[in-house]
Amino acid sequence: MFKQTVLFYQKMGKYKFKNRKFPKEFKTVSRYIEEKKGVRVTLGHFTSFLGHFTREIVIHHNYDLKNNGLFALLHECGHSLQPPTNVGINSYKNLDETERPDEYRMGRFLNEVDAWSRGYKLANTIGIPINKKKWDLQRERALLTYFEK
Numbered sequence: 001m002f003k004q005t006v007l008f009y010q011k012m013g014k015y016k017f018k019n020r021k022f023p024k025e026f027k028t029v030s031r032y033i034e035e036k037k038g039v040r041v042t043l044g045h046f047t048s049f050l051g052h053f054t055r056e057i058v059i060h061h062n063y064d065l066k067n068n069g070l071f072a073l074l075h076e077c078g079h080s081l082q083p084p085t086n087v088g089i090n091s092y093k094n095l096d097e098t099e100r101p102d103e104y105r106m107g108r109f110l111n112e113v114d115a116w117s118r119g120y121k122l123a124n125t126i127g128i129p130i131n132k133k134k135w136d137l138q139r140e141r142a143l144l145t146y147f148e149k
Helices: 004-012 024-037 068-080 088-094 101-125 132-144
Strands: 040-044 056-060
Touching (some): 024 040, 024 068, 024 101, 068 101, 068 132, 088 101, 101 132
Parallel strands (some): 040 056
16 A cells, blocks of 8 residues: 555654655655656655665655655655666765765766756656656756755
C-alpha cells in the first residue's frame, strides 16, 4: 500500500494537514521511483535526496505539489537515478573542496544540471505533462544558487 500520507504525518507531527493527499502527478512520480529504485518520498522541513543508501527523498511541506513541489521531486529523482558511485557525474565527490574549490564547485554544478535533465526525462518517460517555461524558470533559479554573489 502507498503510505505517503502516513510518512508525512510522522515527519510533520501534529500539523493540521496530516492527511494531506498527493496530487495525481506527484503520486505517479512517487510511486514510480519507489517501484523502480526503492526510494520513498516524504514531506518534511527541507528538500533533498538523502542518498542511495538511505533511499529517501524529502520534499518541503510548503511547496505547491502540483508545480514547484513536483519539479523539486523530479529533480531529486534525477539525483536518485544518477550512479551511486563517485565516478562520472559524481566524480567531484572525490575532490577535496578546500584543495580544489573551483573544480569541486564546477563538478557539483554539473551534477545538479544532470539531475535536472534526468528529472525532465523521467517526466517524459512516465507521461507527466510539464510546463517547459515554468520548469526552466525553476531550474534556472535553483542552479543560480550555486554561484557566489
